[in-house]
Amino acid sequence: MNTPKATSPKRTSKKKTTRKVKVVEHPLSSESLFSSREIGWLNFNRRVLAEAEDSHNPLLERVKFLSISGSNLDEFFMKRVGGLKRHVAYGVSPKSADGKTPLAQMQEIRQFVLPMIQDQGNFFTKTLKPALAKEGIHLLSWKDLSEKEKDFVKKYYNKNVFPVLTPLSVDPGHPFPFISNLSVSLGVTLKHPSIEDKLFARVKVPKVLPQWIRVDADAGVNRFVSLLEVIKENLADLFPSMQVLDAMAFRLTRNADSDQDQEDAEDLLEAIEEELRQRRFAEVVRLEHGPKPDPWMLKFLMEELELTEDDIYEVPAELDYADLAMIADLNLPKLKFEPYTPVVTPAFAEEGVGIFNAIKANDQLVHNPFESFSASVEKFIRVASEDPKVLAIKMTLYRTGDNSPFIRALIRAAEQGKQVVCLVELKARFDEERNIYWANELENAGVHVVYGVVGLKTHAKTALVVRQEQEGLRCYAHIGTGNYNVSTSRFYTDLGLLTAREEITSDIVEFFHYLTGRSLKNNYHHLLIAPVNMFSTFKTMIEREAEHAKAGRPAHIVAKFNNFEENDIAVALYAASQKGVDIEMVVRGFCCLRPGVPGMSERIKVTSVIGRFLEHSRIFYFRNGAQDPVDGEFFIGSADWMYRNLHARVEAIVPILDRSLKEKCWEILQFYTKETKQAWAMNGDGTYTKKSAKADDPGIHQTLMQLAKTRIKLLEETNSHSE
Numbered sequence: 268m269n270t271p272k273a274t275s276p277k278r279t280s281k282k283k284t285t286r287k288v289k290v291v292e293h294p295l296s297s298e299s300l301f302s303s304r305e306i307g308w309l310n311f312n313r314r315v316l317a318e319a320e321d322s323h324n325p326l327l328e329r330v331k332f333l334s335i336s337g338s339n340l341d342e343f344f345m346k347r348v349g350g351l352k353r354h355v356a357y358g359v360s361p362k363s364a365d366g367k368t369p370l371a372q373m374q375e376i377r378q379f380v381l382p383m384i385q386d387q388g389n390f391f392t393k394t395l396k397p398a399l400a401k402e403g404i405h406l407l408s409w410k411d412l413s414e415k416e417k418d419f420v421k422k423y424y425n426k427n428v429f430p431v432l433t434p435l436s437v438d439p440g441h442p443f444p445f446i447s448n449l450s451v452s453l454g455v456t457l458k459h460p461s462i463e464d465k466l467f468a469r470v471k472v473p474k475v476l477p478q479w480i481r482v483d484a485d486a487g488v489n490r491f492v493s494l495l496e497v498i499k500e501n502l503a504d505l506f507p508s509m510q511v512l513d514a515m516a517f518r519l520t521r522n523a524d525s526d527q528d529q530e531d532a533e534d535l536l537e538a539i540e541e542e543l544r545q546r547r548f549a550e551v552v553r554l555e556h557g558p559k560p561d562p563w564m565l566k567f568l569m570e571e572l573e574l575t576e577d578d579i580y581e582v583p584a585e586l587d588y589a590d591l592a593m594i595a596d597l598n599l600p601k602l603k604f605e606p607y608t609p610v611v612t613p614a615f616a617e618e619g620v621g622i623f624n625a626i627k628a629n630d631q632l633v634h635n636p637f638e639s640f641s642a643s644v645e646k647f648i649r650v651a652s653e654d655p656k657v658l659a660i661k662m663t664l665y666r667t668g669d670n671s672p673f674i675r676a677l678i679r680a681a682e683q684g685k686q687v688v689c690l691v692e693l694k695a696r697f698d699e700e701r702n703i704y705w706a707n708e709l710e711n712a713g714v715h716v717v718y719g720v721v722g723l724k725t726h727a728k729t730a731l732v733v734r735q736e737q738e739g740l741r742c743y744a745h746i747g748t749g750n751y752n753v754s755t756s757r758f759y760t761d762l763g764l765l766t767a768r769e770e771i772t773s774d775i776v777e778f779f780h781y782l783t784g785r786s787l788k789n790n791y792h793h794l795l796i797a798p799v800n801m802f803s804t805f806k807t808m809i810e811r812e813a814e815h816a817k818a819g820r821p822a823h824i825v826a827k828f829n830n831f832e833e834n835d836i837a838v839a840l841y842a843a844s845q846k847g848v849d850i851e852m853v854v855r856g857f858c859c860l861r862p863g864v865p866g867m868s869e870r871i872k873v874t875s876v877i878g879r880f881l882e883h884s885r886i887f888y889f890r891n892g893a894q895d896p897v898d899g900e901f902f903i904g905s906a907d908w909m910y911r912n913l914h915a916r917v918e919a920i921v922p923i924l925d926r927s928l929k930e931k932c933w934e935i936l937q938f939y940t941k942e943t944k945q946a947w948a949m950n951g952d953g954t955y956t957k958k959s960a961k962a963d964d965p966g967i968h969q970t971l972m973q974l975a976k977t978r979i980k981l982l983e984e985t986n987s988h989s990e
Contacts, residue, residue, distance in 0.1 A: 300841070300861065301364040302953030304832050305347055305372050307857025309379045310955055312339045314877045314947055316383070317957070320390055326398055327602040328879070330595040333395065336387065337588030340380070341449055341520060346696070348376060349522030349552045356550075364834055364859055377577055388583030402602060404489045404594065406479070409500045412492060416482045423480060424497055431476065432498065434505045436468040443571045444469055448521040448549075451586050453499055454564050458510040465512065467567055470505065472498060472516075478590035489597060495586075513561040517568065518586045520553035523696070555580045604879055607972050609639040609757075610979040615646060622650050623734060623767075626743055630925040631765040632903075634935065635749065636880060637975035640756035644730075644745055644763055645672055651732040651743075652680035658740070659686035659733040661779045663725055666698045667705060668752040674705055678712040686733075688715045690782050692725045717783050720917055723798065725782065727919035728763075728905045731775050742772035746794075746921040748885045748903055759883040760968075762903045762935075764921055764928075771921060778919060797906055797918035802835075805913070808889045808900070809839040815892045816847035823890035823899070825936045827853040828907040829883065831860055836908050844870040853939045854949075855882040864951040873949035874958075876942055879968045886932055887920070901932045935971075942967045 318324060319332035354360065354369040362368055367375065396406055405411075412420065435444040436457070446452060450471055457466040472478075472495050480497060483490035495516055502511050551572045556565065558581065569579070585591070600606070612633075614625040625631065626647075633643045649672065651657045660680050667673055681687040691706040693699055710716045719725035728747040733740060749761030766772065774794040780786040781796070788799075795801040809824065816822035824843065831837070831852070837860040840850055850871045852858070862871040876882050885906065890899040904920025906912040923929050944960035945967055960966075965973070 299867075301834065301837065301859045302861055303365045303367065303372070303375065304363065304857055304859050305351075305376050306379055307859060307953060308343060308347065309376065309383065310953070311856045311875065312336055312343070313383060313386075314875060314955060315339060316386060316390070318877055320394070325601075325603050326402060327595050327597060327599060328604055329395065330399075330591050333387065333391065334588050334591045334595060337585075340383070341589075344520045344553045345448070345523035347524075348373065349549070350524035351376075352550070352552050353522065353524060364832070373577070380580070384580060384582055387588065388585075391584040391588070399594075402599070404597065404599075405483075405491065406594070407482070407490060407492045409492060409496050412482060416490070416492075420480060420482055420492060420497055421501070424501055428473075428476060428494070428498065429501075429504065431473050432470055432505060434468050434470050436466060438466060446471075446519050448523075449518065449587070450474070451495060451516060451518045453495070453502070454515045454517055454561070454568065455502060455506070455511060456513040456515075456561055456564050457506060458512050460508065460510070465563060466509075467564065468506065470498060470502070477593060478587075479593055491594070493590075513564065515556055515561045515564050516586055517554060517556040519551050519572070520555075522549040522552050551578070553578055553580060555582050555586055557582060557586065607636070609636050609642075610975045611639045611642040612979065613982050615639070615642045620650060620654050620656070622647055623654075623743060626765045627741070627767045630768065630923075630928055632923065632925075632928040632931055633763045633765065634884075634931075634971075634975070635756045635761045635763070636758060637760075637971050640761075640763075641672075641753060643765065644747070644751070644756075645753060647732070647743070647745060647765060648673055648676045648730060648751075651734075652676035652683070652685070654734070655683075656735045657685060657732055658735055659688070659731075661688040661731040662751065663690045663692070663727050663729050663782070664702070664705070664751055665692045665726055665728070666750040666752055666755075667702075668754045669701065671705070671751070672753060673751045674708065677709060677714055681709075681713040686715075687713075688717065688779065688783060690717050690719050690725055693718055694724050715783075719782060720785070723915060723917050725917040726905050726912065727778075727796075727917055729775060729778065729919050731772070731779055741767060742769075742776060743767050744772045744775040746771075746775070746904060746919055748905060749883050755881075758879075759881050762884045762886065762932075764903060764923065766921075768924065771924075782917065793922055795902065795904065795906075795918075795920035797912060797916060798914050801906060801918060801920060802833075802913040805836060805887075805908070806839050808891075809836070809843050811891065812848045812889055813839075813843040813846040815890070816843070820892040821890050821894060821896075822848040822892070823888070823896065824848060824850045825852070825888040825940065826850075826886070826908065827882075827936065827939055828855075828885040828887075830854065830856040831858040831908045833908045833910050833913055834859075836913075840871060841868050844868050851940045853882075853936075858949055861951050861953065862949055868951070872940075874940065874942070875947045875949065875955060876939060876945050876967060877947070878945035878966060884935075885920075886936060888932070888936060897926065897929050897933050899929075901929050903932070938967055938970060 315332055316336040319329045319336060351369040351373050360368045363372060399406060437443050452472065453470040455468040455470060457468055459466060476494060478494050479491040480494055481491055499514050502514055551574060554568060554572065554574055614631055615622060651660050660677065677687050677689055689709055691702050693702050706716050728749060730745040732743040734743065745763055745765050747761060747763035749759050770793055774791050777788050778794060778796060781788055791800060795804050812822045812824055831854050840860065844850055848870060852873045853876060854873055855875055858873050862868050862873040885904055887902040888899055890896060893899045901923040902920050903923065904918065906918035906920055912918055923932055943958040944964040946958045947955040948958055949955055
């Protein structure tokens with residue numbers, strides 16, 4: 268498939284006064300065209316919290332959703348609020364697509380976050396804790412413990428906690444201590460017997476210890492008290508002969524938005540390591556504290572940390588809901604989703620090099636986590652590393668996880684003398700330290716490690732295997748929507764294409780030359796590569812659908828991805844909608860396009876699906892005038908319709924050419940666009956409405972799990988009959 272050609276839509280005369288013309292001619296910063304990215308993201312997190320509040324979900328899964336909503340909000344403040352605060356501090360005032368300055372966005376964020384915090388606290392206190400107690404899981408306060416339990420906890424504290432604690436006081440001989448990002452602390456107001464002034468001390472709650480201490484003795488009962496509360500109750504032991512006037516739990520969030528320019532760095536590895544060191548000391552963007560704070564202490568902290576009242580958030584319940592992960596992990600299967608084992612398709616059932624025969628015979632499309640990632644993609648790289656006929660392996664690694672089988676396979680291949688190239692993205696946010704470690708391990712084993720194209724993150728998910736076969740060299744490739752990470756493959760929905768088609772693999776060979784050798788190739792025949800040809804190709808295909816609709820031919824766009832913020836793509840979609848193109852988008856997170864607005868986007872529908880698995884797959888469909896929808900064009904890959912993905916990252920998207928795989932993609936898209944139980948419809952004002960579902964609706968994730976099992980069973984029965 269060459270880059271699609273289409274005649275650009277004719278401009279409508281500005282003299283006409285229809286709303287359609289006014290919309291297309293609007294400036295890109297107009298509030299009528301776009302909704303807020305920041306509020307869109309917060310709306311997404313509110314949908315995650317709604318999963319915690321949904322009583323149809325198993326109880327410990329609801330605990331997990333609450334924990335996720337908390338950690339999501341932490342990351343939002345570190346990345347998004349941190350960046351906005353930096354703009355304000357530097358006096359830079361670029362307006363967002365919806366026309367707001369950084370200061371206005373921060374004010375809007377605060378007004379949205381405050382009720383969300385209250386909702387989290389109310390749910391935890393009034394709903395979750397009582398529901399857990401009914402199931403024998405008690406999250407207790409110190410006063411709720413029996414005398415026997417208090418004695419047990421006191422002994423535990425003296426043996427396991429007290430030696431680890433480090434109280435840090437502030438006085439002329441002791442400067443204000445460094446407080447690390449997202450660490451929970453106890454601020455203590457002290458009175459020295461011979462000094463009139465109040466003193467401040469800080470006690471860090473150590474993350475190396477369990478944050479909930481188990482105090483039960485009876486089988487079948489789980490009783491816990493928080494480590495924070497235990498430390499608070501025993502503060503007198505830390506400050507003998509001092510008077511403890513008050514204690515207040517608090518937590519800091521620091522900026523993780525870098526202002527370093529790494530483009531000109533002589534050594535990218537060294538630059539990233541320096542950024543990680545600086546991030547520890549980055550400015551504070553949020554201070555959280557519990558109810559009824561000590562006014563003197565709060566004022567003291569604000570002055571020391573240079574914070575304003577807008578940076579302070581009172582939390583009605585837990586300071587860190589992520590600490591509830593140990594409660595969610597309790598071994599109580601009846602309170603969790605029923606375990607699911609991904610199916611292994613017959614194409615990957617054979618051991619050894621049979622996987623190459625299967626890929627050579629037919630393209631293979633793997634849908635995780637419903638189909639096994641380990642038995643397909645992981646196996647592909649593992650077998651390649653062991654096969655003496657394989658001459659070279661090339662991969663991109665963005666987030667790979669700890670103890671990665673992919674790393675082990677690449678090291679093993681290099682030790683066997685194969686040509687092994689690995690692009691490690693050092694700038695993968697919050698995974699920098701892990702990626703630096705693996706880059707060093709790979710280099711030490713003889714792998715050729717590169718860090719990609721200068722100035723661009725490499726986000727593509729691609730692998731290439733070059734094998735010596737009887738007829739000559741043959742290339743095999745994998746192009747996916749998700750990371751080479753076995754852990755996330757179990758709960759992220761992703762798609763991956765395994766192919767030996769020469770028209771695809773030849774593009775992949777050129778793509779790796781671009782990554783490692785600074786190739787300036789710009790005419791890929793089948794792949795969509797950002798920032799080379801992806802944006803222009805997508806825009807051309809959208810405009811082509813508009814021309815089909817105008818001519819009365821079938822026109823339809825369906826796109827599923829994570830986030831949407833690319834103004835030119837949005838404007839092209841608005842124009843296509845106005846010309847009669849039906850556009851359906853499944854966008855998990857934020858979407859800055861406004862769907863369903865009369866005269867502007869009436870034919871555009873946006874759905875968000877939230878549930879058991881994290882929606883991560885990216886599929887793009889353009890009908891292109893085809894009578895049969897399956898004859899349209901399908902693509903999968905690593906990019907969202909975001910400015911950063913299309914213009915400021917290295918991304919790869921591949922067409923699906925095999926008709927049976929097109930049918931599979933079409934079936935998947937139909938499930939998502941018709942989903943109700945786990946789906947939310949986006950409104951034109953940027954808000955979301957939960958779709959109504961029938962009581963017996965299993966939801967899309969349950970449906971896809973069952974479908975995968977049924978399909979494999981039918982394939983196995985067909986194969987057994989043919990034998």
